[in-house]
Every structure is written in C-alpha cells, then in structure tokens.
Amino acid sequence: MKKSDLLNILQEIAGNERVSASSAELYCYSCDASQVRGMPDFVVRPVSTEQVSKIVRLANKEEIPVTTRGAGTGMAGGAVPLEGGIVLDMSSMNRILEMDIGNLQVTIEPGIIQEKLNEALEPYGFFFPPDPGSSAMCTLGGLIANNGSGMRSVKYGTTKNYVLGLEVVMADGTVVNTGSKVTKSVAGYSLNDLFVGSEGTLGVITKATLKVRALPKERSVLLASFDDPEQAGQAVVKVLSSGLIPSACEILDRNIIEAINTYDPNIGLPKAGAILMFEVDGTENSVREGIEMIRDICSPLATSIRAASDKKERYEIWAARRLVGAAVSRLDPLYTRVYLGEDIGVPIKELPGMLHKIREISEEFDLPIMTYGHIGDGNLHTGMCIDVLDEKQWDKLSKVADKIHRTAIGIGGTVTAEHGVGSSRAEYLELELGNALDVMILIKKALDPKGTLNPGKMGV
Amino acid sequence: MSESDMRSILKCIRCGTCRSICPVFDVVGWESASSRGRMLVAHGISQGMEVDQSVFDSINTCTTCGLCEQMCPSGAAPVKVVENVRRQLALQGKMSDTQKELRFEALDKGNPLGEAKDRMAWLGDSKEDVTKQADYVFFAGCMASYRYPELTKRTFDILKKYGVTVLEEEVCCGSPLLRTGSDPSELVSKNMRQIKKTGAHTIITGCAGCFTTLKNDYPGDVKVVHVVEFLADHLDEMDLKKLDMKVTYHDPCHLGRCNGVFDAPRQIIRSICELEEMKSNREKSKCCGAGGGVLKGYPELSREISKNRVEEIPKDVDYLVTACPLCRTNLKRGDPRVDVLDIIDLLEMAME
Numbered sequence: 001m002k003k004s005d006l007l008n009i010l011q012e013i014a015g016n017e018r019v020s021a022s023s024a025e026l027y028c029y030s031c032d033a034s035q036v037r038g039m040p041d042f043v044v045r046p047v048s049t050e051q052v053s054k055i056v057r058l059a060n061k062e063e064i065p066v067t068t069r070g071a072g073t074g075m076a077g078g079a080v081p082l083e084g085g086i087v088l089d090m091s092s093m094n095r096i097l098e099m100d101i102g103n104l105q106v107t108i109e110p111g112i113i114q115e116k117l118n119e120a121l122e123p124y125g126f127f128f129p130p131d132p133g134s135s136a137m138c139t140l141g142g143l144i145a146n147n148g149s150g151m152r153s154v155k156y157g158t159t160k161n162y163v164l165g166l167e168v169v170m171a172d173g174t175v176v177n178t179g180s181k182v183t184k185s186v187a188g189y190s191l192n193d194l195f196v197g198s199e200g201t202l203g204v205i206t207k208a209t210l211k212v213r214a215l216p217k218e219r220s221v222l223l224a225s226f227d228d229p230e231q232a233g234q235a236v237v238k239v240l241s242s243g244l245i246p247s248a249c250e251i252l253d254r255n256i257i258e259a260i261n262t263y264d265p266n267i268g269l270p271k272a273g274a275i276l277m278f279e280v281d282g283t284e285n286s287v288r289e290g291i292e293m294i295r296d297i298c299s300p301l302a303t304s305i306r307a308a309s310d311k312k313e314r315y316e317i318w319a320a321r322r323l324v325g326a327a328v329s330r331l332d333p334l335y336t337r338v339y340l341g342e343d344i345g346v347p348i349k350e351l352p353g354m355l356h357k358i359r360e361i362s363e364e365f366d367l368p369i370m371t372y373g374h375i376g377d378g379n380l381h382t383g384m385c386i387d388v389l390d391e392k393q394w395d396k397l398s399k400v401a402d403k404i405h406r407t408a409i410g411i412g413g414t415v416t417a418e419h420g421v422g423s424s425r426a427e428y429l430e431l432e433l434g435n436a437l438d439v440m441i442l443i444k445k446a447l448d449p450k451g452t453l454n455p456g457k458m459g460v
Numbered sequence: 461m462s463e464s465d466m467r468s469i470l471k472c473i474r475c476g477t478c479r480s481i482c483p484v485f486d487v488v489g490w491e492s493a494s495s496r497g498r499m500l501v502a503h504g505i506s507q508g509m510e511v512d513q514s515v516f517d518s519i520n521t522c523t524t525c526g527l528c529e530q531m532c533p534s535g536a537a538p539v540k541v542v543e544n545v546r547r548q549l550a551l552q553g554k555m556s557d558t559q560k561e562l563r564f565e566a567l568d569k570g571n572p573l574g575e576a577k578d579r580m581a582w583l584g585d586s587k588e589d590v591t592k593q594a595d596y597v598f599f600a601g602c603m604a605s606y607r608y609p610e611l612t613k614r615t616f617d618i619l620k621k622y623g624v625t626v627l628e629e630e631v632c633c634g635s636p637l638l639r640t641g642s643d644p645s646e647l648v649s650k651n652m653r654q655i656k657k658t659g660a661h662t663i664i665t666g667c668a669g670c671f672t673t674l675k676n677d678y679p680g681d682v683k684v685v686h687v688v689e690f691l692a693d694h695l696d697e698m699d700l701k702k703l704d705m706k707v708t709y710h711d712p713c714h715l716g717r718c719n720g721v722f723d724a725p726r727q728i729i730r731s732i733c734e735l736e737e738m739k740s741n742r743e744k745s746k747c748c749g750a751g752g753g754v755l756k757g758y759p760e761l762s763r764e765i766s767k768n769r770v771e772e773i774p775k776d777v778d779y780l781v782t783a784c785p786l787c788r789t790n791l792k793r794g795d796p797r798v799d800v801l802d803i804i805d806l807l808e809m810a811m812e
Contacts, residue, residue: 020490022514027504028491033474045489072491073476092489113480137476263533326475329534337473337534388470 001062003041010044010086013054018045018092029069029087034339036077036423038456040067040087047092049167049175049206056204057173059086060452067454068200070111070142073134075339076422078146078199082456088204090141096120097207103181105164107209110141126212129156132418133322141205146420147197151321154240154376155247155281156213158418160196167207168195171448181209194443199420200454202447216281219247220291221308221317224298225272229253229359229371232274233352235301236375239278240348244293248279249376250321256328256372256383260320263327267313267320270304276375277321279314321372328370328383335385340424341401344408345379345417357407358382365400367393379417406431421458429459461506465544469506471536472499478528478538483747484521484754487764492518495528495538502545511554519545520556521761523754524639525713525747542752546641555641558757563642570631570647571602572756579630582609586616594625596690597660599651599674601667602632603785608802611785615666615687615804622694624664627654633665635673640753648678655682664690666804668712668784669751672719686715688783688803692724695731700810705778706734707806710769710791711745712784725783725803732810739772746772748782750790766794773798781806 003021010019020026020043030039041064046052059066065085072079081087094111101124108117114135118127132138132150142148144166149158165179178191195203226232232251239246252260252275261269269275276298280290295305308314320327329337346354355371358380362369373381382404386393405415405428415421415428429437437459444451444460478495479485485494492501492514501518505511522542529537550559565574582605583590598619604612616626631651634644655663665671666687675684691698709729715721722742729735740746749755749765770791773780782788783803791800 020514022492023510023512024492024497024501024504024514024518025490027509028497028500028518031474031500033476043491071476071479072474089491115480134476137480323475323477323533326473326477326533327535329471329473333467333535336470339473389466 006062006064007042009058010042010055013058014044014046014051018047019043029072029089030080032072032074032077032079034075034077034080034422034424036080036082038080038082039084040081041084043087043089045089045092049169052088052169052204052206053173053175055086055088056169056171060172060450063450063452065452065455066204068141068145068204070139070145071113071137073138074142074146074422075342075419076416076424078420078422078454078457079142080423082423085452091139093206094139099124101126101212105181105209105211107207108140109207110144110205111139114138114140114143121212122215125215127215128162128210128212130159130162133325135322140208140210144196144205144208145199147418149374149418151248151250151318151374153374153379153418154249155245160193162211163192163196163208164211165209166192166195166205168203168205170203171450171453175206179209183211199422199457201444201458201460202453204453216247218284218287219279219281219314220287221314222278222291222294223269223306223308224276224278224294224302225270225304226274226276226302228273229355230352231301232276233355233375235276235298236351237349238297239294240376242293242297244290246278246290246294246376247281248277249374250277251275251372251375251380252277252321252324253371255331255368255370256324259328259331259370260324262330263323264316264320267316270306272303277317324372325381325383328385332385334387336388337383337385338388338397340384340397341404342381342383343379343416343419344382344404344413345377346408346411346413348378350411350413351375351378354380354408354411354413358404361400361403361407365396367396367400369400377417378413423456426457426459461548462544465502465541466506468537468541469499469503471534472496472538473534474500475533477531477533481527481531483525483527483749483765483768484523484761486768487761488521493521495522498522498542499536499538502541505545511549516556519549520559520640520757521754522752523713523747523749523765524752526717527713527744527747530717530743543639543641550641556757558753559640559642562636562640562753562756566632566634566637567646571606572632572636573602573606575606577606579605580626580628582612583616583626584613586613586620589620591625592657593659594623595661596622596624597655597658597663598624598626599633599663599665599670600626600630601665601670601785603789604667605630607789608785611802611804614808618804618807619664619687619690625658625660627651627658629654633670633673634677635669636753638673638677639751644677652678652680666783666802667786668715669786672714675719686721686724686783688724688728689721691807692727695728698807698811700732700807703733703810706736706776707779707781707801708736708738708774708777709741710738710748710780710782710787711742712782712787713745713747713751715783716745717743728803728807729781732806736774736777738774748787748790748794750786755786755790762790763793766790770794770798779806
C-alpha cells in the first residue's frame with residue numbers, strides 16, 4: 001500500500017489531528033534518551049483501545065512495524081522505530097478509569113504519568129510505589145512495558161509486583177485481558193508477567209489494573225559518608241543482612257555528589273568518596289528504630305553520618321537524586337552524559353567487588369565513571385560523560401560499556417536491572433540468558449509471527 | 461549554527477524533564493512542541509533538514525518563557541537555541557507571515573501592533589510635565605501605550621514626582637523582533653539616542669518584555685528597573701491604606717524567571733493586602749502563553765496556555781495581579797471572567 005493511502009486510513013481511524021507524517025514530528029520521534037535512532041513513517045496518538053486495535057491490525061496486514069511509545073524517556077532505544085513504520089504515542093490515553101481504593105487497586109490507561117497517578121492517589125492516603133528518577137515524566141505504560149522500578153524497589157519491588165491485570169492489543173489486533181482484580185490467582189499461565197517487561201514486542205498495553213499501597217505514616221532519611229564506594233558497598237551488605245529493609249538505599253560516588261551540589265547548591269551534600277542515602281518508612285517507632293539500626297551498622301565503616309533535618313530537606317535530597325543522571329552533564333560544559341552500560345545489576349554480596357571492578361575499568365580506559373543507583377537491590381548506574389563530537393571518545397565509551405556489561409554477567413549479574421534491553425543491550429541477551437533466549441524467540445514467533453511489533457528489540 | 465548553540469543542543473540528553481513542564485507541549489501534545497523536540501528540530505536544521513511548516517511551527521511555538529532552562533537538569537538552554545534558530549532562518553529569508561508582519565509593523569510604524577496613531581497620546585494633560593532632561597526615563601512600551609493608555613498615564617503620574625520624564629518619540633523596544641528572529645538594531649538606536657539626550661541614569665518600564673530587552677539587549681550602562689522595583693523602594697513615601705482583600709500574583713516570565721524580580725511585586729502587594737500564591741510561582745511560574753510571538757502567531761494556542769495558567773488561580777482571591785500588559789491581556793483572554801489588575805491598579809486602589 002502507498003504511504004499516502006496508509007496515511008489516509010490512519011487518519012480515518014484516529015482523526016486527522018492525531019496522525020502526523022510531518023518532517024518535524026518524524027524527526028522528534030526518531031529517538032528516546034538513548035543513542036539509538038530510527039525514523040518512523042507515521043506517528044499516531046491514539047485515544048482508545050479500539051483505535052489501537054485497528055491500527056495494529058492494519059499494520060499486521062500490511063506488515064508494517066509498530067513501535068509503542070510512552071513519554072520517550074527510555075535509555076535503551078525501546079521506543080525507537082528501528083525499522084520505520086508507525087510509532088504509537090500512547091500519552092493521550094492518560095485517564096484513571098477506576099479508583100478502587102476499597103480493593104487496594106486502580107485501573108488506568110497507559111499514558112498517565114507516574115507522578116500524576118500518585119498525586120491522584122495521595123488524597124486517599126495511597127501510592128503506587130515504583131518510583132523511577134523519571135517519575136515526573138514517564139508513563140505507567142512505559143514503566144509496565146519495561147518493568148521499571150527506581151528508588152524504592154529495595155522494599156517495594158518492581159512494577160511487576162503491582163500488576164493485577166492488563167488489557168493488551170495483540171499483534172493481529174485482538175484485544176485480550178490478562179490477570180484479574182483478585183490479588184491471588186493461579187488460573188493459567190501468568191500472562192501478566194509475560195507482558196510486563198516485554199517492551200512492546202508481544203503486544204500493546206492499553207489498560208492496566210494496579211495494586212496500590214497505603215502511604216507510610218513516617219519517612220526518615222539518613223546520609224552516611226564513606227572514603228570509597230567499596231566501603232559503602234560493604235555497609236549495604238551488612239544493613240541488608242541485618243533483617244532491616246529500608247525503603248530506599250542509594251549510592252552516590254564522589255562525582256555524583258559534586259553534580260548534585262552543582263545542580264542545587266542548597267542541598268550541600270558532604271564531600272566524601274561515596275554517600276549512602278538510606279530511607280526508612282513505616283510507623284514513627286519503626287522508623288526511629290530502623291534509622292538507629294542503620295546508624296549503628298554503618299558507624300564502624302562511615303566517616304560521618306547525618307539525618308535529613310526535616311521533610312523539606314528530605315524532599316530536596318530526593319528531588320536532586322532523581323535528576324542526577326542528567327545533572328552530571330553540568331560538571332563540564334563540553335561533556336554530555338551518555339546512557340550506555342548504565343544499568344547493571346549484580347547479586348548483593350558481589351556489590352563491593354563490582355564497585356572495585358568499575359574503578360579498575362575506569363582506570364584501564366582512563367574514562368571517569370560516576371556511580372550511583374539503587375545499591376540496595378544491587379542495581380548500579382554507571383554514568384559516563386564524553387565530548388559527543390569526539391569520535392575517539394565514543395569508541396572508548398563503547399568499549400567501557402561493553403566491559404561493564406560482560407563483567408556484570410560474569411559475576412551472575414544482569415546488563416539491565418530496570419532500564420530495559422531495547423536495542424542497545426540486545427546483543428548481550430544470549431550471553432546473559434543462554435538458551436532461555438531461544439524460549440523468548442519461540443514466544444515472540446508464536447504471538448507475533450510477522451514480527452511487526454517493535455522489531456529489532458530484546459534480541460528476539 | 462554557532463558552536464555554543466550546537467553545544468547546548470548536545471547537552472540535551474532527551475530525559476524529558478521539559479515535557480512535564482513546557483506549557484506549549486501541555487496543550488499541543490506532540491513531541492515537536494516540547495523543548496526537547498525543539499532541540500531535536502534545531503539539530504535537524506543544522507543537519508540540513510528542510511524547513512517546512514512543521515519545522516516553523518516547532519520553532520515558532522516556543523513562548524521563550526524559560527521554564528525548561530530553569531528546570532533542565534543537564535544545563536541545556538533551549539530558549540537561546542530557539543531564538544538563535546529563528547534569527548538564522550530569518551537571515552536566510554525563512555520567516556512565517558507573522559514574523560514578517562511583526563518586523564514590518566515595528567520598523568514601519570514603530571510598534572508591532574500596526575498602530576498609526578500618536579504613540580504618546582496617553583500622556584493627555586500630563587504632557588506638560590514632560591521635561592527634556594531628567595534622572596529617570598519612563599519607557600511605556602507598545603502594549604501599554606496603545607492598549608492601556610489610561611493606566612500608562614496613571615503610572616507616569618505616580619512616577620513624575622521622582623524626576624521622571626518620557627522619550628519624545630519612543631518606539632518599540634525591539635523585543636518582539638528579537639524574540640522572533642529579526643534585527644531590532646534600528647529601533648534600539650532610535651531609543652538609545654533619545655535616552656542619552658535626556659541624560660537619565662535609569663530607565664523605568666512597566667512591561668516585562670521591554671524590561672528584559674532594555675536591560676539585557678541595549679548597549680551602554682544605563683540602569684534599567686521595572687516599575688515594581690522602583691516603587692517597592694518608595695513604598696514608605698506613598699501613604700498606602702490596607703485593603704481588606706486577597707489577591708494572587710502572576711510572575712511575568714521575562715520579569716521573574718529571566719531577571720530574578722520576584723520580591724518587589726510581592727512586597728508591594730503585601731503592603732496593601734493579603735497575597736496567596738498561584739499553584740506554580742516564582743522560578744517555577746507557568747507562562748501566560750503570550751510571549752515569543754506566540755500570541756500573534758498562534759492565538760488559539762496562546763489562549764489555551766493562558767486557560768491552563770488561570771486555572772492555577774487560588775479559589776478565594778479577589779483579583780489576579782500582574783506586572784506586564786502583555787500578560788494581562790492574555791490572562792484575560794484565558795478566562796474573561798477573571799479580574800486581572802496591573803499592580804499599578806492595585807496601588808492606586810490603596811492610594812484612593
């Protein structure tokens with residue numbers, strides 16, 4: 001079918017104002033926050049499951065790729081249309097369909113922003129715990145499709161722990177519902193788990209029923225400074241082995257501390273080789289007890305320990321922490337943060353060793369690596385900044401990222417703990433998953449035989 | 461494209477922070493209408509992308525409010541990039557009809573509104589108070605002169621006792637041209653020649669657009685203050701009575717966020733009545749939607765942005781106060797039921 005005919009049909013389905021093939025729009029939808037690029041032929045902003053179904057069915061019939069996109073904040077190219085075709089921008093499907101607090105759940109459309117959902121839940125005294133740094137802009141659909149998590153996953157787990165049910169448009173346009181409103185069900189395969197984290201390769205999520213949790217009565221933050229990240233890693237292992245589960249446990253290395261202080265000088269983090277940011281939530285007593293336990297455990301290793309003075313300081317610390325991934329770009333006017341090799345996860349007891357290896361890799365390639373992340377669940381973000389106009393630095397960066405990935409896999413870790421595989425990490429899945437990748441490929445072929453859903457991603 | 465613009469574009473890591481705050485994207489919903497999108501489009505242009513209507517719309521729908529620059533974690537400067545891209549395209553003759561009209565009217569008639577009437581008519585009987593030389597010059601601006609002549613006269617009447625005069629042949633400050641890519645130097649020279657003739661050491665203006673332009677884009681060392689700054693320094697001399705009412709305040713982007721004038725208007729308001737802040741305020745204040753040529757070029761978009769802004773007005777206030785005639789006009793467009801006052805109106809209520 002000719003492009004002009006396809007454009008007409010898409011406009012008939014979604015309306016003229018919701019379809020674009022303009023040069024500016026196509027260029028803007030050719031990337032996300034990663035380095036991956038792919039130019040779409042059309043961008044559609046659907047408003048209903050029916051529209052999504054019709055578009056996906058059309059694409060399947062015409063064998064045109066369909067790439068689903070939330071807010072385009074991904075760091076692995078998951079929402080980039082590598083092989084052209086249609087980008088489905090789901091951000092207009094952003095309604096809360098049912099606030100079912102009595103059943104501790106909420107049903108939403110995928111385009112709602114994480115922070116907006118939590119703003120709506122707050123008056124009820126509830127929240128949706130997965131809390132990525134991009135919570136002010138990322139959509140729930142993107143979080144589900146990438147099984148995102150963030151700073152509170154050490155206690156509250158990842159998005160998959162909150163998905164009760166999904167409405168999914170399959171590759172042929174059929175609409176299916178997975179899961180149910182009950183919190184426990186073993187009726188059939190766990191299809192929720194199949195679609196969560198599938199990055200739009202198996203279907204398009206058009207609705208989700210999510211568990212929500214009661215907001216804790218109290219939260220408190222403790223900052224512990226260390227001479228180096230390895231010692232911080234040892235402290236984390238000790239804290240988590242004590243039986244205490246903090247609601248957040250973040251590491252910031254020397255450069256990240258400087259970046260936060262540059263972004264917001266009011267925060268004034270102490271100078272140190274590394275800082276651990278612990279948050280404990282719960283009742284007043286349990287929080288006090290938890291903070292004291294962490295203080296006792298960290299004391300022998302830490303150079304200093306201080307608690308956030310009040311709610312305002314706590315809020316400011318977390319707000320700055322959320323943006324630090326990008327804020328490292330401020331450290332040098334010529335350098336820009338590049339997301340590559342930035343999302344490894346390792347078993348908890350391997351943390352000190354991995355932190356040490358990161359330092360060795362940094363020295364070997366003479367490229368500063370800034371380390372931060374959700375160390376409480378073994379998830380380290382390794383941040384690198386380069387002059388993106390310098391080809392040699394790109395080459396060095398790619399080598400460093402590759403070595404970080406292979407080192408993590410070598411000690412039983414993963415190349416991506418929460419940002420997703422997309423296309424930038426697809427090449428490592430065979431090494432990490434072995435013949436489990438063959439099962440993934442079989443599933444992909446069974447559900448999307450023509451391969452129209454987000455082709456070129458996840459190694460399938 | 462200049463290296464500094466390219467560096468700024470490359471600073472953008474497309475994290476999407478601007479998506480959550482850009483008042484234009486909030487209305488339009490397409491990626492090209494976000495700051496991140498504009499940075500990409502600017503990059504595309506630098507790589508030879510054809511400049512069609514979609515490119516114009518992306519670049520020209522920015523109100524230059526600067527909220528994205530304020531919030532950008534990686535330190536990119538989208539407003540500077542947008543203004544520079546507009547300028548480069550204009551130099552190549554690539555301008556929208558609105559840009560051309562703004563330029564033609566401003567250079568031909570001395571104001572972008574296309575008004576042919578006597579600009580200084582607002583002076584009325586205060587004409588006799590105009591002196592050739594003074595320490596201060598009151599720069600009225602186009603919007604105030606033509607759309608709010610009575611308010612402008614009243615402003616001058618308050619100021620004149622402090623040794624303030626006006627320019628005999630004031631013309632547009634050049635702001636609309638600067639924001640939309642045209643060269644304002646003819647206007648700047650004409651105003652500067654007259655300012656020098658008065659011997660004034662300070663220019664006072666009541667328009668946020670004029671303020672930022674006079675302050676940041678004019679040559680020389682003449683001091684520029686907004687009328688709120690000037691009057692906040694003279695509050696003790698004004699014998700204001702307290703009014704039993706509550707107002708809220710809209711920070712004009714080019715007064716507040718771009719130049720850091722947040723406290724002076726609040727000081728004036730609090731000396732008169734109770735102030736309750738809008739949902740977003742000070743550095744994070746949302747734009748009224750009028751700036752950057754958007755009101756002229758995209759009036760419906762501009763109105764929708766304004767609607768979103770007036771929705772941030774607290775429920776129980778008597779008035780929305782602002783300190784810029786362009787903001788005032790557009791906030792009224794956002795919701796005609798909203799009582800919008802210039803801060804001078806409020807001041808006069810307390811002087812009566």
